[in-house]
Amino acid sequence: MSTIVLYGVTAILLAFSFFKDRKKTLQALRKAFKALENILPEFLVVILLVGLLLALMDPAFISRLIGVDSGILGMVVALLVGSITLIPGFIAFPTAAMLLQGGAGYMQIGAFISTLMMVGVVTIPVEKKYFGLKLTVLRNSFAFVFSIVVALVIGLAMGEL
Numbered sequence: 001m002s003t004i005v006l007y008g009v010t011a012i013l014l015a016f017s018f019f020k021d022r023k024k025t026l027q028a029l030r031k032a033f034k035a036l037e038n039i040l041p042e043f044l045v046v047i048l049l050v051g052l053l054l055a056l057m058d059p060a061f062i063s064r065l066i067g068v069d070s071g072i073l074g075m076v077v078a079l080l081v082g083s084i085t086l087i088p089g090f091i092a093f094p095t096a097a098m099l100l101q102g103g104a105g106y107m108q109i110g111a112f113i114s115t116l117m118m119v120g121v122v123t124i125p126v127e128k129k130y131f132g133l134k135l136t137v138l139r140n141s142f143a144f145v146f147s148i149v150v151a152l153v154i155g156l157a158m159g160e161l
Helices: 002-020 022-056 059-065 068-084 089-101 106-118 124-131 133-157
Strands: none
Touching (some): 059 068, 089 106, 106 133, 124 133
């Protein structure tokens, strides 16, 4: 439902912009389509890689690797899997709930979701192209360290450490 609202608001604002200044709006739309055209090949490669990873790592397999009793090793596995997997949030959070029901630990799920949302190993080529190598590595490194902190705090809070 919120997606429909966002599209509706976007359409209204686009119409407002079009009536206010037709020339600038059309110019902006041309630039947007050109940007989409430029990023689409890399984005399709990312989608293909994600599809391959998801086909190889089903939830039952991940659950065995990051179960409650897996401890720090399970957390490391979750950090790595989350870093190289790219799943949108609306799929990631229900997947996390399913993994928890399947026996995964809170610390491991915290590590998985945190890196999944913040670290992007698969998207490094695209990110590097737009932000440069130094900023890409720095951002991903900080996000990875923060994910470790998040997982450890969750592990302490839930009594898993």
